Amino acid sequence: MRLKTLEMQGFKSFPDKTVISFDRGITVVVGPNGSGKSNISDAMRWVLGEISSKNIRGSKMEDVIFAGSQKRSPMGYAEVSVTFDNTEDDGKITSMSDYDEITVTRRYYRVGESEYFINRKPVRLKDIHELFMNTGLGKGGYSIIGQGKISEIISSKSEDRRAIFEEAAGIAKYRYQKQEAERKLDATLDNLVRLEDIESELEGRIGPLEKESEKAKKYLTLRDEKKALDLALSVFDIDTAKAESGELEKSLAAAKNSLDRSDETLAELEKRDEELFSSLQSEKAESERAGEDISALTEKIFEGESEIKLAENDNTHLSETVMTSRGRIAEKKAALSAAEEEKKHCLEAVRQSESRLAALGGRREKAAAELKAQEDKINECAVITGELTEKYEQAQKDDVEAKVAVSVAESQREANLKKCDELTVELSKHDEDIGMLDERINRAKEKISGYDKKLGESDSETGKISAKKDELIVLSRKLAGQKNDLFLEISQRKHQISNLLRMEELLEGYSRAVRFLMTEYRAGNITDKDGAVPKIYGPVSQFVTVDEKYSAALEVAFGQSLQNIIVDDEDCAKVAIAFLKRRNAGRATFYPITTMKGNPVSGKALGIDGLDGYIAIASELVGCDAKFRGIADYLTGRIIVAKNMDCASVIARRLGFRYKIVTLDGQVINAGGSYTGGSVSTDSQMLSRRAQIDRLGAEVTSLEKDSAETEKDIAENEKAIKAVTEQEKTALGASAMIKTLRDAESTQMQILVSNREVLKEAREQIVSQFSQLSSLAKREGENADECTEKRKRLSEEMAATEKRLCDIGREKAEAEKRAEAKKTELSDCLIDIAREEKGAEMAQNALSAATEKYNAASDDIKALEESAAGAEARIAENTARAKEITAQISVLRAEAEKINSEKAALSERSLETERKLTEVRAKQKEMTHSRELIFREYANTEAAYKRAVEKSDKLISFLWEEYETTYTQACELCGERITEKTRRDAASRQGKLKSEIKALGDVHVGAIEEYKEVKTRYDELSSQTKDLRQSKEELLSIVVSLEERMKEDFSATFEEINVNFGQVFRALFGGGSAELKLTDKIDVLNSGIEINVAPPGKVIKNMSLLSGGEQAFVAIALYFAILKVTPSPFCILDEIEAALDEVNVDKLADYLKNYSERTQFVVITHRRGTMEAADRIYGVTMHEKGISDVLSINVSEIEAKTGEKPV
Template identity: 35%
Template sequence: MFLKSITIKGFKSFADRVKVDFEPAITGIIGPNGSGKSNISDAIRWVLGEQSAKTLRGGKMEDVIFAGSGKRRALGLAEVTLTLDNRDGALPIDYKEVIIGRRVTRSGESDYLINNNTCRLKDIKELFMDTGIGKDAYSIIGQGKVEAILSENSVDRRELFEEAAGISKHKSRKEEAEKKLDSTEQKLQRIKDIIHEIERQVEPLEKESKKAKKYQEYRSELKELEVNLLANIYLELEEKLDQDITSKQRLSYQLTEAKSAVSEYDLRIGKEKERLEELTADSDQQKENIFEAKSSVERIENKLTLAKQQQDNILEQKGRLESEINRLKERINLNKEEIAKKDKKEIELLEKIKEKSLLLDQKNKELDTLSRELDEKFAVKKGFQDNQLKQITKINRQQHQLETASRDIRRYQEDITALVEQRESLTKEVDKALEEMRNKESRLEEIKKNISDYRNEYNREKTNNSQLQDSLTSLRDEYEEIKDSLNAKSSRLKVLEGMEENYEGYYRGVKNLFKHIEDSEQIKGVCGVIAELINTPQEYETAIEVSLGSTLQNVVVENDQVAKQAIRYLKTSKGGRATFLPLNLISSRSLNQSELSALKIEGAIGVAKDLISYDSKYQNIIENLLGRVIIAKDIDAAVKVSKAADKRVKVVTLDGDVVNPGGAMTGGSRNQNNNLLGRSREIGVLSNQVEDLTLKLKKREESGLKVKESLVESENKLTKVEEQVHQLELKEANYLKDYQQANREVERLRGELAAKDSRIKELRQEIISLESESKELSQALSRLNNDDSSIKERVIELEEKIKKLEATKALYTDEITELKVSIAALRQEKGSLAEELESKEKAIAYAKDEITNKEEEIKRLMDKDKQLNFRKQELDKEKEEMSKEVVRLKNLLDEFRIEISEIKAKINSYQQESKDIRARYEKLQKEYNKIEIDVAQLQVKLENIQTKLQEEYELSIEAASVDIKKITNQNQVEKEIKGLKSSMKRLEPVNLGAIEEYETLSQRFNFLQEQHQDLVESKESLEEVIKEIEDEMEEKFLETFNQVKVEFEKIFTDLFEGGQAQLALEDEDDLLETGIEINAQPPGKKLQKLSLMSGGEKALTATALIFSLLKVNPSPFYVLDELDAPLDDANVNRFANYLNQLSEIAQFIVITHRKGTMAAANALYGVTMQESGVSQLLSLKVDEVGDYEE
């Protein structure tokens, strides 16, 4: 491998595109100070990945872009490209030529490229790793690198030895392993923290689990008792329902019979009325029919008169048409006689034309035969003349070709013999190379498959890891969001519950009464205030609150005795006043049928009592307060509803405006601070939300722990897979390099073999072709000589025959012309005769058509006469029938009048009977309505029991009745149920999920213990890997150091022409970190440290060390930037001589202004600034370098 070229554009002082082609040996870059020659070295360092602007002699990376000059504007892009020859496969990439590129813009965008494909800086570093090439490697040596070698800090010097030892990859692997070790330790710590947290949770959760199990035992016993009680009650109610349904069915049957009777009479009356209407209509119709019949008789008489007139006209038209037919027949006879005369003349003309045409055809055929014969003779003559000329040319050419073919055959046979020998040798080489390549390919494919499998596994796990990270982030965000919402709602709930507990917003009497009830149990039978006993949908809260007004705070009690007791307490304690509603005294109120019709008004929503829910126990109370209140959409609708109900009901809008009975209206803005209905609802909603949010928060926390554990497991797996991939990639690179070399060799040998085979085949084909051609040429030459004399004799003979044929042709042409003129005259005469015949025939045809039309017209007239005779007979008959119909219709009209009188009497009788049956039907309907209400109430009670069973125990009534036990003492059962509920109440609050949570937490604890052990093992494994890498690094470093030490001592002596030098390790026990000391003794001086040497001695010592590294592990190319600057002329010459020796194993690009170094270069480039601030490149000869010396 070597550096072929560098292309620079826009980098530092190189404003224009510049390309430098490097020689495989030594290329010199020269130029005055400040011309920009060192910018070429910087460009190479930059394209290989240098990130420090300071190292590139700038302040920031933007400074590498051409900044402009007096005549040029600044550029926006810097771009550098290196082209390397990789035919030896030194770089692990399947290309014979590798192009490395880098570009940067002023906006900060930067790209790296390998063979014009965008890549990462990491890819470029890995490509050149351990090759000696790189921004920090010893392949680019300037004054900064020399200073590092000569530095007092011996550790800086160590980097050169590490690169030479090829341990950069190991160092990178060690760093990665240490990062993984650090990550593993962090994960281990996280696992420990999680385990500690779970240990803290297990003990209290175990207690909650036991408490929950006890609670479930009570609940199971309660379910058994309460389900059995409900089932017994249900069966009793069901029996009563069956009895009521039987009575209802009996009444329904009687109602149906009565209704059927009413319907039957209604049907009879309807039918009779319909019959009456039909008869009346028929009577009217008969009158019209009589009038129509008389009119028809008059119309028939008119039609008979018209038919007689039409028959007279027909006889007159018939006589006229018969006269015209006779005249046309006479004209046809005259035309036929003239046609017969013309036909005879036409036959005579046709005979003459036929005779002349036959003679013309005969003459034309004879002329054609003569012309063809003449053309053939001319063609034959020309053919003989052309052949004569061609024969002479062919004879000369054939003789020349015969001689050439003989010479080529001899030469090709000699070439084939040599090629066959070469092919046999190549075939053996190809077979050997193929066998070697197949072996390498098989092993390489196996490694690639393993890498692909591991990479797929890595990618899958990486995707999983990324998803887990996203899930964890999402869960954290959700956790915080839920937590914030929970805190806000909990705070609001606490405030509302405090208000409810302290009865804030209630009157003083109500508040004092309930506080007294809480502190003592003296007053029993208080059910609660109205606001607590109803549930109101949010959209109706305002309307219901306005409807109830102050009655919202009325206290519902079991009976009037409880009310009296409460009033006495308020009086004696001076606690204020309150209104009480005893259940045994308050009766319901409702709308009558007329008032209910107001609900049909648009905008009416419903009766207030129907828009809320409450315990049926308080039905009378609620109906008393709200049974005569209608809720409307808005004030306009409320006014309409009030009017429709005769202003006897209270109408309230959704916004709280009121139309009172009598028409008074109340409305405007309202104070919303004391919304008792809304407060109760909001507490219920908030309680459910807080419970849901608490559950969600706990679930998110558990999910977060699970995701964290999965993340730890995923990262451990990634670490293992990544290490396996890395090991396989190292093997793959080595095998790929060997395989590519073998493949290139096979392809080269195959190419040569194919070329030999192709050439042999071509030559053999040429020989066969030439031999065949020679044979044909000899035969053709003989034939050509024989045919030449025969052609000359035939040409003379043909010329005589042509003259005779031309004379005969002229005679035939004259005769044919005369015949054509005669035939044309006859045809013209025939044409005129044909036109006359055609005219006569058309006249006859026209006359015949006219006769036919006239005859058809006569026939049509006679047909019409017959039709008129027939029509007259029909009309006479029709007139007689219509006269009879008039008499019949008059008789029928009299019958209709009699039947109408009878039907009217029957209708009056049916109506009286129907009235009696309707009275009986209404009496049965009242009985039916009463029993229907009883049935509905029983069904509601049964449904309530079913609902309770379903909602509380998820049981159907059938399932609850399977093992039912007969209850003899219902009070005792209710007492047991109450006792169980008290026991459950004492255990509350109970976390029923604690049982499952405890089991889940225990499983998680065990899982985390296993994860902890896996991480401990992973940590130990990584520590072992790091130890192996360090051992290998120490071994390679020490081996390289010893080799360089030997070379350094030898090269130092050669460069100084005497003296001695030593390399020493500062700490042999710490090979991974030890610095390297250089002690040197130039000729005639004592052994001393570098710091005590002169500048020239230091430079030459540094050069000796660099050359030592080069010999031990040569880099493909070196860039030496003014390395020879501190040397005197004598040392420069020795430097140049040694450079020449080393150029056999490496390529050198030397930036210099020393003539001794220039002389050693195979090619020179001069850098100059002909335009201020812009570097230009020139190709030079050694004798032209005078202007570029310092």
Template identity: 35%
Template sequence: MSIVNEECLKVNNNTEEFDKSINDKKSDAIQNMKNTSDINNQINSHTSMIESLKSRINGLKKEIGLRESKIEGINSEINSLESNVKVLTSDNEEYKKTYNEALINLNSLSGKRDNLSNKKNSQYENLKTKEARLNTLIHMENSLEGYNKGVKAILKNKCDKVKVFGTVSNVITVPTGLETAIEVALSSSIQNIIVDNEKTAQEMINYLKNENIGRATFLPLSTIKGRKVNFSSELSQINGFVGFASKLIKYDEMFNNVISFLLGRIIICTNLKVGTEIAKKTGYTFKLVTLDGDVINAGGSYTGGSRNVLNNGIISRKNELADLSEKVKIDKSNYNSISTELDNIENEIKNQNEIVSSSSTKIKEIEFKIKNENNKKDMFASNMKNIVDDIKYLKIEMDKIYSDIDSYNNSIDSNKLKLKDLTELNKNYEEEIQELSEKLLHFKNEKETLINKITNKKVEIAEQNKIIENLNENLMNYKKNKETCSEKINLFNDEIKEKENLILEIKKEIEYTSGSNEKIEKDIESALNTIKESELKKENIRKDLEQNENKMKDVDESLNLMINSIHKLEITKSKIESEIDFNINKLWEDYEITIPQASKYKKDIKSYSELSKKANDLKSKIKGLGNVNVNAIEEYKEVTERYNFLTKQREDLKKAESDLLKVIETINLTMRNQFNEKFNIIRKNFNEVFKELFGGGYADLKLEGNDVLNDGIDIIVQPPGKKLQSLSLLSGGEKGLSAIALVFAILKMKPTPFCVLDEIEAALDDANVNRFSNFLKRYSKETQFIVITHRKGSMAAAEALYGVTMEEKGVSKVLSLKL
């Protein structure tokens, strides 16, 4: 076997040497062929490149000619644009001038409008205040406020201006400033009723009696005689003398006797000091009244102080009513003129705003046109510069092409010489490879014969090795079975020994137990007897203890009864002492007498409760009378006036409230209609956008109730392959994509030209980000989007990227990329 192996090894070595030589020769031949092919390729490539470069030179010459003609056209366009910009700039200056003038006018008019508006509001408030006061005075005058009951009845039912002419206050006109003096001078006579004769006076009195409606004083014109006064002209020279009351007021001539009768001997002066001087000169024969209402009576008595007269204010009210009516008319006229002027200014402001708006629009249009023209001009200039640069580069390129053609021609000549040498070398390699291949074939045949011999010997050796392995395996199995049987025998022997020891222990225990049973039974019987005796003793002791406890309980009950009785007596004693002290104190506080003093008035009482009740009734009646209010009439007048004013204000507020409620109802109705209309559009859009983003499914919006303005909205969605459910039950990514669908449903209803989205797709996975990006790209045809994002899918869909980085602390840098 070893000899065959040696021969085989020798043949292998010879074969490998020839294989290596043949392979080396083949490699050299292949490399030589490759070099030949490379040179041929270079020659062909250079030839085609020369043809291409010649064609390129012709094309460059044409391009240069076209660009030179374009430069001439661009220069013409630039000149035209410059002339257009000059015209537009001139027009723009004119519009700016008009715009600035309109702004100046607008600011001036706005200031005037604000001043007039404030003036109008102030005028309106004053007018409303005066109207409220006027209405109050008219109401008081119509309701005869301040007149007695009887006078009111006559004036309302019997005043016909033929027989009954009215009260004194009705027939006189008092100048401003003299109201208080005339009211004091007339005093209660101000309510006297002037009639034609005494018969009418009697009829009126009978009427009042029959109707039981009060009293009144009547002044018949047929019986009343005037008082003629003779006075020294020196009185009129006194500083502070105003005049006789009858001369200071105005009235109809037919009432001359009545007015002379009432006011003929009354002098009006400025103050008490002047009045005292006049009274001394006249010997206190005239009644003097100051402008403040103080009085020096004929005879010398003085009356004055604060006024609290029943008829105070009737003449003042009449004068105030006339004066206020005139002021209200003037204020209304002023208010209307201000409103008209304000409306004119508003119209002028509107006109100026229109001028500003139109001028601003024109300016923007012209500036936009100028900007476009300049942009076009810049574009043409840039294009011309690019064309000039292109011509320069084209000429440089032509020069380079000529140089390249010369280089390629030289290279072709050199490669042809190399190709001839490589062809001869290739023939030599082929002859050497043929000779080595014949020798290699001889050695391969010898090698195959030796390999067959070696294979037969290896088969015989493998069969013998297999028999030996089977015998060794059987031997090992027999040894393992023997060891297992020995272990089982040892275990059975140990178990038998344990069982024998257990049997011995059981026998010993049986012998011991039979000898001690009798002793245990005797001990149990003795213990039972002892227990019975102990139970008898225990029962006797328990009975004695119960008897003693019953006795103790009886004693405790008796003791508690005695303690409670003593406590009640002490409480009663304290209560009586407190009542005695209270009565002593009350006797002193209420009546300021002591017990010994009160004993003098001691009487026997049949029923204390009746006397107590009677005393309480008397106290209640006294308390019910309250405090006496001497200013009740004046307070009533003020309260009535205030009440009438507030009633008017309340009616105005109610009317305003009603108007506002109507306006609110109209607004709510419009809002509901618009909401329902837009809500239905959003529902439809939501379903469409949801299907587009999810690739199917269903989405809807539902109101929680019937009140569209206040109720919430439920979002119901059904992604593809899932059941219909609320938005709160979806995953985070599904919620995010559903929210995006809702946003774009609203945006679809009312598109905007510009929209910013800040990391709107942050919660989405990559697949949904790509789907959202594609949707956004389709939608960007109508709306321009700026998306702040960190997701690659969104960046890939964008038309331009802007990145912000901070290379240094506090310094940001912006990078841009057009896609």
């Protein structure tokens, strides 16, 4: 078996899909600290079934999932797959021999769920553990040595070291089989105890159940005999009762005929009575209606006269209003003219003030410019004074130095000439050496230039790819944000829909009676007396729809009627009311579809169709099924919807306050003129819920469509990112290889340059010394003359500087005087400007006040003119209305006189009808007495008949209730019929049977079947108990056999490892001794393992006395001793040589090479010696913080191209 590939996605610092291929030999993984290279060994340990998060450097299992970075979002799962080549016989997994490749996959979701696969098929974690037992890859195996764990092999307790040795000895699988056998044995013993308890319990029940069974059988025999007698006696008694009822039925028919004739006569008299009474009532009703009509007409006449008086009074007040308004208009116009004149004066003052300010501004700017010029002159004089003073002081200092230099020059000249001769010889030798180094450096530069060009091209390509990737990542974040926003919006709307549907379902906002009734109806608990379920539709609000903008108005228009319940007809309403009354559940109003008919009005008929603010009649805004239209019209057909309260007031006044009007914001003008209004709560509205649900549903559909489009864009973008990432990895790999070659050449060139610089610096020092000495020798003779001349020149300069300082002082004093005068002038100018600005501000304020007065007067005149015009219009309207009402009053008076005449004629007809009615009622009384005598005879006969029939029915009911048998079936089952003679004996036998059954006491008829079941179960349990005892013996035998096998294999392997440990230790340490010992040689399988070592020249009594490097080297020696006995297919070693020095690292590298023919090694390291032993190198980097990238370097390819290893 050979390790082929490791694939990671979402695991720790590897969010993107990363595939690492492994060849034979040694694969080294390198990278800086924190780059994520140790995550590769964690991934291998995790995919092979590690369940401890601590062993993979985490606090909880969720830590294996990529947690996100500055630019990347966290992932929802981690997945690792490892693939093995299973074609080789060495280390082949026999249980999977049919497969050339074995791929093990483990996936973990952030929610805590895990999935395991072998060759893409789902398996359990247990199956993965069993697959790798005895291969060195299983739990406690030695194939993966984690970071910092190598020394734990020797530092842990002696008992804790057993796992590695057991895996090497191949007994881990036997131990697992033994544990499984012991677990099965424990389960078998538990089952055996449980079955024995049940068997004992059943054995105690069999005896009593047998007796109960016999008693039940006797009871069934007696019961069957009693049933036969009960049927025979019942049939006899039913036949007797039927014969008696037949005779009585004939007598009842004759009495019924007499009674029917009397009823016919009475019916005729009652009909005549009703006709006369109806005529009388009709005549009286007509008379009353005539009286009511006269009263109504009188009331209308009175109302008309009152309205005329109101109009006259209103006109008087309105005339006074017109006169008052006209007077005030004249006053306001005078004020308007005064305000306009004042406004002109103020405007002129503002303009003059602005002109003066402009002139003062010019003065201020001129004075400020002149002041700045004088200040600049003062500063310039100060600078020149400083420079001249510094120059004078420097000249004095130079004069002193020149005097000293003359005396020194001559003494140095001779010494310098002698040393120049010696330096000439040394300079010649250095020139030859530098020439040779220059030639080698030029050759190295040419190579580096070539590499730089290739690297620049590669980096440029990588930069383009990275820029494209960054753009895609930015787009990915943007799309993820869009997806998140859409998800939140969809969730929010779905939550709103859910709440609204829940409110509808729970009838939230409805009265207790409505909620109770609808809940019970849905549960099917409301029925009529015949058991039929009445048709109850539900509250009105659930069957009408309105536009959301009209919901507030319609909610008020419907009012409490929204809670009233729609039913099919009057009978349904009666059933529902009776149910509420019976259950004491409150009161509700019901609308039967068959009786509710509306009489809606129309805006056109009322003459308000074109009025400002008129919306519609409320019923026109209500949508519903056609069968509910009558109810909707009844409730809202005479309610008007207006835009606002002002418009509603105009409409109400036009209609004489005869109709209810509601506004869009829920205010009301009631019929009769009362106003209702204020704030309207939207929390409990029922009418708008369905509209909201439909609207939110449409929004959810639209948002889900947008979300699907975004998901599609995200998938395409992720695909593009993966493609670009692969391109980036390829480009980075090429750059890394070129950079490695360039760095090697650069290092060599740096050494040459360093050597050349050393020689060059030495030569420059010689040249510098020679030049200095030659110059000094030449100049020293000239220095005396130069210094004398210099002193003369310095004296002249100092005299000129003193004169210049005096002139500059005078110029500065004059400039300061002129500057002071300009400051005074500028200050006076600023004061004048401030004074003028204050005056301008006051003029502006006066202008604003005059403008406000003018505007106020204009507005007042306009309002007064509108008021006067309105009053005059109302005077004309009232005068016209008074004339119209006067004409109506004349018509009403004529109509009242006509109705009064008709009423007198009706009174005479009523007296004649009353006389005829009295005669008919006397005949009725006589006939009623005669019928009463006939009815008594009929009732007696009927009672006797009912008693006979009731007796027969009771007997038939007895047959059904007792034996579920009809009369016909009883006739068939009773056999020989009982006669009048044999009935007494049969009744006596029936009594005895009852006594015998009663004497049996409580009888458990089920005991017959229960006895059979318990007996059968007892026999089955006895058989199972026998099988379990046999299984117990077999499992005990297996446990003993496995222990013997484990002891043999462990002892043999332990001795072999012990021998190898001594050999490997001496080879690594260059001598010394090492030994392994069992702490308990008798109990080999549970014994601890001690390690005794003695490095050359040392006596070690305790392993802790060894240095850290020595402890690690001892553990490595033991590790190779185990590999020598039981080679693992592959080993992953994570920085096991961290504590070793360079010499021991080289020794470890040699050992790895020797063992790499049989075992694949994957080594995570920082050490150069280990890298040199590698056949392939993987570099782990983090070009983006928190995200690891893997670069591959094939050592043999680079060595073939360059002739050198890249490390």
